[in-house]
Amino acid sequence: MTFAERMLKIDRRIIFAVIGLCTILPLLYPVGLAIRISPEVKAVHGYIESLPEGSVFLLSLDFDPASKPELYPQAVALLRHAFKHNLRVIGMTLWLPGTGMANEVITRIAEEQGKVNGKDYVFLGWSPGGSSVIINMGQDLYKAFPTDYGNQPTKGLAVLTGVQNLRDVSYVVSLAAGTTGIETWYVFGKDKYKFELGGGCTGVIAPGLYPLLRSGQINGLIGGLRGAAEYEVLIGQKGRAVAGMDAQSVTHFAIIVLVILCNVFYLSIRKAKQGQGHGSHPNVV
C-alpha cells in the first residue's frame, strides 16, 4: 500500500483530533486576526443607529438551544446596542424550545444595561401558530400576547405605550435558525404591515437569505458567528463571537488543507494506476 493509499484510509478519528486541536488552541491562545465588517451587518447596525431614542425595536429570537453558539452572541450584541441607544425593546420567540433561553438573554442584558422590565423592555414569550402569530400581531398585539412571559397583562405596560400593532414598530429583527423565521416575518409581516425588517441567521441558512437581501426585502443580514463577531466589533464590545473567530479561521484553513491533500493523494493514485495500464477508478478493485 502506497503512502497516498494509507493516507486516504486514515482513521477518521485522527481528523477529528486535528480539527479539535485546531479549534481549542486558538481559543486558549488567541492571536486576534482582523475582522472585516460586511455591508449587510453594517446595514443592521446603521439602521438601529438611525432610530431616534424611544423607538420601538422588536427582536424575535426564533431559534432553540441547538443554534445557541451562533445566534446567542448575535442576540447579546443586538440587545446591548438597542439598550445603549435607549430603544424600547420588545422580545419574543416563535420557537417554543427557545423560550427559556430567550428570556434569559433579554433579562440578563437588560439588567447589565440597567433597564427595567415593563418600562424599557418586555419579553412576550412564545405563542403558538408561527405565521398566524405575526398576522395576529399585525392586527392587534394585545390579542396575540394578552400577557407577557411573566404573566403580566401587556395592556398598560409603559414600554408598549403607543404600540397597537406591528405598524407601530420601528424595526424588527428576526434571529432565525430556520423556518419559522426571517422569511415568515417578511411574508406575513413586513410585506403587509410595512415595518423595516432585518435578519440574523445561522450559517446554514444564510445563502438562502441573500436573495432577500439583494432585493431589499430585508435591509441587513447578520450571518452566523462571523456576523455576530462583526456586530460586536461595530458596537465596540467584543465578546464570545470575536473570541471564536481565530478558531474559525484556523479550522477553515485546516479543512482547506485537508481537502487539497485528499485531492493530491487521489490524483496521485489515479496517475499511478493509469501508469500501470489499468486506467480504472482507483477505488474499484
Place this chain on the structure above:
Amino acid sequence: MSFELLLGAWVATGLTLFIFTFLYEDNPLFKLAEHLYVGISVGYAIVKTYDTVIIRLIYEPMVKQGDWSLLIPLAIGMLMLARYVPKATWMSRIAFAFIVGVGSGLAIPRVVSSFILKQIEDTVRPLASMVQGSPTFTYSLTDPGSNLNAIILLIGMVSVLFYFFFSIEHKGPVQVAARTGILFLMIAFGAAFGYTVMARMSLLIGRLTDLIEYAEPRYGRPSLWLAAVTVIGLVLWSMKRRPQAEPTEE
C-alpha cells in the same frame, strides 16, 4: 455563585462530553445523553405548550375574563382528537379542512408575491444605468447593484433554467447554456457547503468555549473532572466489550 448555575455547569459539561464520545465510537454514555436530550426536549415542549395554550390563551381568558368566544376555535381544535375514535374520525376532517383552507388562503398570495413576483422583479434589472442623462456601465463585482452583477445574475438564472428544461434534448446551444447552468449551480452548492462548514465549526467553537469556561476553579473545574470520568468510562466499556466482540469477529 448560585447552586443552580453550578449544577447547570456540571450537567452541561457532562452531557457535552458524553455526546462528544460518539466521535470515538457509539457507546452507552452517548446514548444516555442522547435519550436525555430527546426526553427533556419533549417534556419541556409539553409543559410550555400546556402553560401557554391551555392555561394562558384558553382557560384564563374564558374563566377570568369571560371571553367565551374562544369556545369556537377550541371546539374546532378538539375535533382533531376525533381521529382516535374510529366511528367519529370523519369529524376531524372539518378541523383539517379549516386549517388547510385558512392556511392556503393566507399563504398562497403572500408567498407568490414575496418569493416569485418580488424575486423576478429583482432579477430583471437594467443592464446599463443612466447617469446625468448618459448611459454608463458599472463594473464593480463587490457591489450587488452593479451592471456587471446584473448581467452575471441574468446569465446564471437563464442558464440554470435551461439546465432544468427537459422538453428538448440538450444539444448545440442548449447544451452550452445547460453546462453554464451547471457551473452556476456548482458555485451555489459550494457557497452553501462553505457556509454549512462554517456553521458546524461555530457549534464546535461554542461547546469548546463553554468547556474552557467550565474548567475554571469557580465552577469546581467540571470540564477536567468529567473529562477524566468520561475517558475512564470509555476505557472500562471498551475493556468489557472486547472479550465478547472477539469471538463474533471470527
